[in-house]
Amino acid sequence: MGCFREVFPGRGPESFREDGGNAALKAILEGPLGDLAEKVLEGRRLDRADGIRLGESNDLLALGFLADYARRCRVGDEVYFINNVHLNHTNICRNLCLFCAFGRTADAPGAYTLTIEEIAAKMEKVKACRPTEVHIVGGLNPALPFAYYEEVLATVRRILPEAHIQAFDAVEIDFLSEISGLSVEEVLLRLREAGLGSLPGGGAEIFNPEIRRRICPRKISGERWLEVHATAHRLGFRTNATMLYGHIESIADRVDHLLRLRELQDETGGFLAFIPLPFHPENTAFSHLPGTSGYDDLKTVALARLLLDNFFAIKSFWIMLTPKLAQITLSFGANDLDGTVREERIAHDAGAATPQYQPAQEFIAMIREAGRIPVERDTLYNVIRRYD
Ligand code: SF4
Numbered sequence: 001m002g003c004f005r006e007v008f009p010g011r012g013p014e015s016f017r018e019d020g021g022n023a024a025l026k027a028i029l030e031g032p033l034g035d036l037a038e039k040v041l042e043g044r045r046l047d048r049a050d051g052i053r054l055g056e057s058n059d060l061l062a063l064g065f066l067a068d069y070a071r072r073c074r075v076g077d078e079v080y081f082i083n084n085v086h087l088n089h090t091n092i093c094r095n096l097c098l099f100c101a102f103g104r105t106a107d108a109p110g111a112y113t114l115t116i117e118e119i120a121a122k123m124e125k126v127k128a129c130r131p132t133e134v135h136i137v138g139g140l141n142p143a144l145p146f147a148y149y150e151e152v153l154a155t156v157r158r159i160l161p162e163a164h165i166q167a168f169d170a171v172e173i174d175f176l177s178e179i180s181g182l183s184v185e186e187v188l189l190r191l192r193e194a195g196l197g198s199l200p201g202g203g204a205e206i207f208n209p210e211i212r213r214r215i216c217p218r219k220i221s222g223e224r225w226l227e228v229h230a231t232a233h234r235l236g237f238r239t240n241a242t243m244l245y246g247h248i249e250s251i252a253d254r255v256d257h258l259l260r261l262r263e264l265q266d267e268t269g270g271f272l273a274f275i276p277l278p279f280h281p282e283n284t285a286f287s288h289l290p291g292t293s294g295y296d297d298l299k300t301v302a303l304a305r306l307l308l309d310n311f312f313a314i315k316s317f318w319i320m321l322t323p324k325l326a327q328i329t330l331s332f333g334a335n336d337l338d339g340t341v342r343e344e345r346i347a348h349d350a351g352a353a354t355p356q357y358q359p360a361q362e363f364i365a366m367i368r369e370a371g372r373i374p375v376e377r378d379t380l381y382n383v384i385r386r387y388d
Contacts, residue, residue, distance in 0.1 A: 051255035067302035067333030084339035093139025097216035136167035157195035171203035201240030233270025246292035273313035282351025305333025
């Protein structure tokens with residue numbers, strides 16, 4: 001980074017102290033976050049203590065200013081969206097994470113598993129919209145054999161041969177390794193044969209083992225999650241990363257989580273996007289918690305952009321944030337609004353009140369209004385169309 005002179009031509013950070021050329025920046029440099037602002041402006045990497053100070057600061061506009069600067073330096077003014085489809089093949093899950101409103105036992109009301117025929121019918125239905133991505137995640141259903149997953153991929157590939165399939169998060173990949181007796185590497189190679197293109201970022205939650213013990217005791221460890229992604233990267237898969245925030249974790253837990261992701265990204269370069277996921281408490285064991293505030297959502301996006309200096313995309317998942325807040329995150333470090341989605345069950349089971357579909361025209365209008373350039377992308381961030 002360190003592109004200060006490109007963002008503010010003809011000036012160095014010192015000039016703002018001297019002549020007040022930019023009142024907002026001058027105030028930040030002279031305030032309690034001044035030393036951190038200098039680090040960001042000079043493109044120096046932030047450390048754990050810096051992250052905690054930023055996360056604990058209430059100076060939302062300072063965070064936004066710095067994250068917006070970091071975003072401009074790193075990725076410029078283009079904001080991405082994708083024409084995609086979500087497919088949640090089963091909600092039967094043996095893990096029953098306490099924060100999850102989606103997973104349930106096989107005999108619980110509303111439990112379902114889509115047959116291959118039903119999946120084929122769903123794909124036929126969306127064919128006319130020409131989605132460039134099919135995003136598949138679901139529960140850990142002990143009744144399904146490994147062959148089912150291969151068939152799901154093969155079916156999607158047959159009906160939508162042009163679409164990239166992003167499917168099965170690290171938790172599911174680990175589960176498939178367990179039920180098939182294959183190594184993670186073998187699972188990934190078999191799934192690639194069947195049509196798998198990349199891995200979504202789910203299941204990361206918060207890496208701190210103590211928090212994990214309290215919110216998802218049966219889920220794989222954070223270490224294992226990172227290991228699955230490292231293996232996928234080694235095989236040439238690109239993957240995403242997430243963080244579920246706003247439940248019982250501390251700011252330090254969030255910072256540690258982000259730094260672990262940054263560390264792996266330094267090693268492999270395999271992550272495409274980071275997606276902060278605000279916790280939705282409705283219908284979960286934590287329904288007494290209030291959920292995140294808009295303030296916290298914006299701070300978390302900004303923190304991610306500032307700490308994850310080696311990630312290309314910071315994605316705002318409008319389904320969980322609402323389109324209005326997602327639009328504002330574009331001034332707090334985000335450069336991707338994800339997709340048209342069409343049908344989503346996981347966040348909606350937890351009380352997300354957003355619609356299930358947003359057409360491209362709305363993304364274009366939202367992005368333009370924020371003064372940025374809308375770009376339709378594919379899963380791997382290749383440009384499909386730039387709306388100058
Ligand atoms: S978060 Fe995933 S693993 Fe946990 S219960 Fe929900 S579907 Fe299952």
